[in-house]
Amino acid sequence: DQQVKQNSPSLSVQEGRISILNCDYTNSMFDYFLWYKKYPAEGPTFLISISSIKDKNEDGRFTVFLNKSAKHLSLHIVPSQPGDSAVYFCAARLNSGGSNYKLTFGKGTLLTVNP
Amino acid sequence: GAGVSQTPSNKVTEKGKYVELRCDPISGHTALYWYRQSLGQGPEFLIYFQGTGAADDSGLPNDRFFAVRPEGSVSTLKIQRTERGDSAVYLCASSRQGALSTDTQYFGPGTRLTVL
Numbered sequence: 001d002q003q004v005k006q007n008s009p010s011l012s013v014q015e016g017r018i019s020i021l022n023c024d025y026t027n028s029m030f031d032y033f034l035w036y037k038k039y040p041a042e043g044p045t046f047l048i049s050i051s052s053i054k055d056k057n058e059d060g061r062f063t064v065f066l067n068k069s070a071k072h073l074s075l076h077i078v079p080s081q082p083g084d085s086a087v088y089f090c091a092a093r094l095n096s097g098g099s100n101y102k103l104t105f106g107k108g109t110l111l112t113v114n115p
Numbered sequence: 116g117a118g119v120s121q122t123p124s125n126k127v128t129e130k131g132k133y134v135e136l137r138c139d140p141i142s143g144h145t146a147l148y149w150y151r152q153s154l155g156q157g158p159e160f161l162i163y164f165q166g167t168g169a170a171d172d173s174g175l176p177n178d179r180f181f182a183v184r185p186e187g188s189v190s191t192l193k194i195q196r197t198e199r200g201d202s203a204v205y206l207c208a209s210s211r212q213g214a215l216s217t218d219t220q221y222f223g224p225g226t227r228l229t230v231l
Contacts, residue, residue, distance in 0.1 A: 004157070032217065043119070043206055043222030044158065051217070089157050101146065101210075102171070103220065105157030 003027045004092050006106035014114055019077040021109050023090030026071065031095035034103070035064060035075050038087045047088075048075070052095075080113045087111070117141070119223035121207050127229045128197055136192040136226045140209030147190050148220060149182055150206040158206050164190060197230045204228075 005024045013019045023033075031052040036044035050057040050064045050073065057064050063076045077084055090106040120139045128134050140147050145166055150158035160174040164184045172182070179197075184190040194201055204227050208220040 006157075036222075041224065043208075043224045046219050046221065049217070049219075091157075101148070101163055101218070101220075102160050102174075103148075103150075103158070105159070107155065107157050 004106040010110040021075040030092040032093040121223040138207030144209035
């Protein structure tokens with residue numbers, strides 16, 4: 001069973017517009033969430049994270065929103081650039097002293113930003 | 116500084132053979148992780164090292180899979196009697212400590228294993 005779900009396999013947006021990538025989770029014990037970006041033939045690169053005690057975290061063009069009651073988070077990219085074209089993975093960590101290192105990933109969303 | 120490196124980048128082997136995949140973590144990182152990414156899936160946790168010891172190997176699929184980190188730096192993932200279902204990209208990551216939930220994991224480029 002997928003504990004972290006990214007229901008959109010792909011998303012296409014125009015350069016300069018907003019990209020919104022969504023992620024849902026089922027395990028209420030997750031307390032830290034991350035977004036990774038992956039280019040072909042490279043490993044995932046950390047992008048931005050958010051703790052469950054917050055509902056928003058912003059870093060430049062990237063903002064992550066967390067809605068704990070809905071078990072939903074989203075990544076907003078504004079403005080989108082062609083270089084943002086990549087696969088974006090949502091990941092989560094458990095609030096457990098014994099295994100809070102373990103990342104649980106979604107299947108990813110392929111973002112294409114068209115010039 | 117250098118990131119996480121993995122060798123080889125690609126490995127093609129025949130069913131039943133033994134393979135070793137190597138990971139060089141970022142210098143000074145005590146925590147090291149192995150993940151496996153199958154086609155169309157996100158990375159899945161395999162094993163976590165804190166220093167030289169495997170603190171959690173609960174993600175290893177079966178006893179054909181084994182990993183070591185004898186000196187607390189380089190790690191080797193070993194797969195015996197490979198099966199076609201083992202074909203995937205094997206990702207290694209490292210982080211400074213591992214014990215903190217906010218500790219960022221930095222990934223290597225992965226080794227693409229193909230079992231014919």
